[in-house]
Amino acid sequence: MSSETVSTRTRILQASLNLLEEGQGKGVRMSDIAGKAGISRQALYLHFRTRGELLIATTHYVDDLHGGEDRLTASRTAETGKERLDAFIKAWGGYLPEIYGIGKALLAMRDTDAEAAAAWDKRMQDMREGCEAAIRDLARDNALTPFYSPVQATDLLWTMLSLRNWEQLTIECGWSREEYVAGLQSMARHLFVSPP
Amino acid sequence: MSSETVSTRTRILQASLNLLEEGQGKGVRMSDIAGKAGISRQALYLHFRTRGELLIATTHYVDDLHGGEDRLTASRTAETGKERLDAFIKAWGGYLPEIYGIGKALLAMRDTDAEAAAAWDKRMQDMREGCEAAIRDLARDNALTPFYSPVQATDLLWTMLSLRNWEQLTIECGWSREEYVAGLQSMARHLFVSPP
DNA sequence: TCCTTTCTTGACACCATGTCAATTGACATG
């Protein structure tokens, strides 16, 4: 069977991903992952130097699975700034739930693991570039409202789209995924897109 | 000297508050607090059952010091919904930096200490009532934009004003306190206040 | 003087991460 040939490393990543998704990032221990992967806790360290490294590898794994990168840059093909803004928020709204568990775990170890913090920051910085590009295209179209400078608008959009905000709106306020996307698109339009 | 009469409990709370403010919530240990308060680590447990309880007591202490509660409800005296919204955001923008360190610490132990989580949630729920009241007054004045239902508007405003967003805008994006207040007031007006 | 309260010291349990050494079982290669 082909499933026999799945490498241990991959089984670990699958286990990690499953647990992180199930538990919504809540306290997933090395021993939990090892158990789920069917190996001893110590054997994890034959594949990953630290818990942080395993978590980071898990984010890459999930990106490979779903082509996360591509999806986020797809908004590039939009003609107008407004379309790009909408497309970017929609893509982000589809991506966030996939990395929510891992993101929370990574965020939780921010203080203790600098590498993990940097890995997450890098991701957020990449996302910020999407915000920046949408705002830039709005300005190019002369469609950026005069309320904020491009940098301020980028800061605000980037902040609005944070993982924590997604968590608060969907999990605490009970918004559906569609409501989240529609709500944030609406916000962004009212704040940043001037009427034609 | 009157400073001799300061109770140990109070000295502990002062030490805790100082460290939490200095360190911006970063890893303040029980032994750090004990050291700063000039007592042994174990003696802390004669006054507070757990770290979580000490942290919660510290939030009450800071509220007593600055009259946090009062300040947040002062926006009640506003005549119009728009004024109330502005006043509330301004008050919140002054309050947040004071509880930032404690808030972060409390948030960091969300997963491990249910009591601490509940204490923080309670605070956020109180803040939400301020959001709700401002939106309600806007609706009363017929000044609430038709883009969102009152509940949705409350959800959004509440989310926009979160500690994490304040952190991201001021610490990561470098906004000053004034920029934060002005920026969020501007956002809230554009999203929720319909022109007269 | 005796009692109580508060604090001290030192030791220890618990839990999670990370390390180390010794061992096993499978498999390839000469």
Add this chain to the structure above:
DNA sequence: CATGTCAATTGACATGGTGTCAAGAAAGGA
């Protein structure tokens, strides 16, 4: 068949932080 290698196992241990416990010390009031 003997040998070496690789991945994994087991058990023990260090570290760091929280929380507990027991025995004793200093201060103050009745």
